Amino acid sequence: MATITQRLQWSASSALFGWLVFNLAVLAQAERWRPFRPEWQATPRHVRRDGAIGMLNLATDAAASAALTALVVAYLPGHSTWPLAVQIVVGLLVAEFGAYWMHRWSHSGQWLWRVHLLHHRPDRLNVANAITAHPINAVYDKLVRVLPLLVLGLAPEAMVGIALFGLTQTLAVHANVAGSIGPLDRLVGSAELHRLHHSTRAEEAGNYGTALPLWDQVFGTYRRGDAPVRVGVFDPSRYPSEWRVGALLAWPFRTLLPCRGIACLARCCRGPHLA
């Protein structure tokens, strides 16, 4: 796909959008043919909800990309002279390192967890979940993944290749499709690993890397094992229902809004959340 994009001189945003639609269609079809858990299939109601959140994310992502690109073109001109393959490998490792730590912090820090909650709130996992995240989540994920690569001065071809691989992985690891990549999941992320990340059991919920499991193996958060019994959050009663999208979008801002008396304590001063 990266080669086609280069040969046909498509813009990066057109290529990524086309790749997103293509992968969503293929994986949604695969989920119907060979579902891993039939009860996790998206209903039309799920598709409408996740589609709406996905559109919101797409718009936020496009704005963040445009701002980042303008910033870098203005202040950091010039491209790396490394061979393209080296740029792609180095870029992938750097992008995944930033994404790994941001994701891990999202599960340990109170406010970032409030942002990340929207992605983990659903109690079923399928390809539509891949695009179900808070727009703030989309912005900080973009920043940590892309900004270091722009600062390194990677060539646009390398950036497109890395972005296409990352997008493919984000969609594939959420897919509710039966099957396994076996020991290859030491090298690349898989749905088997990522289902454990969404487990409601704390001891299973590692695997913060999506495209690569490398940093999980380096920092001791790599998990393998049987599929989780349940996915979602540890204590659903503490949070708005997965269908209250407005409340979940507002969740990160609730600590910032004025509140009074005992209600304020109950609302603002809860302990850190780990799932």
Ligand SMILES: [Zn+2]
């Ligand atoms: Zn997560």
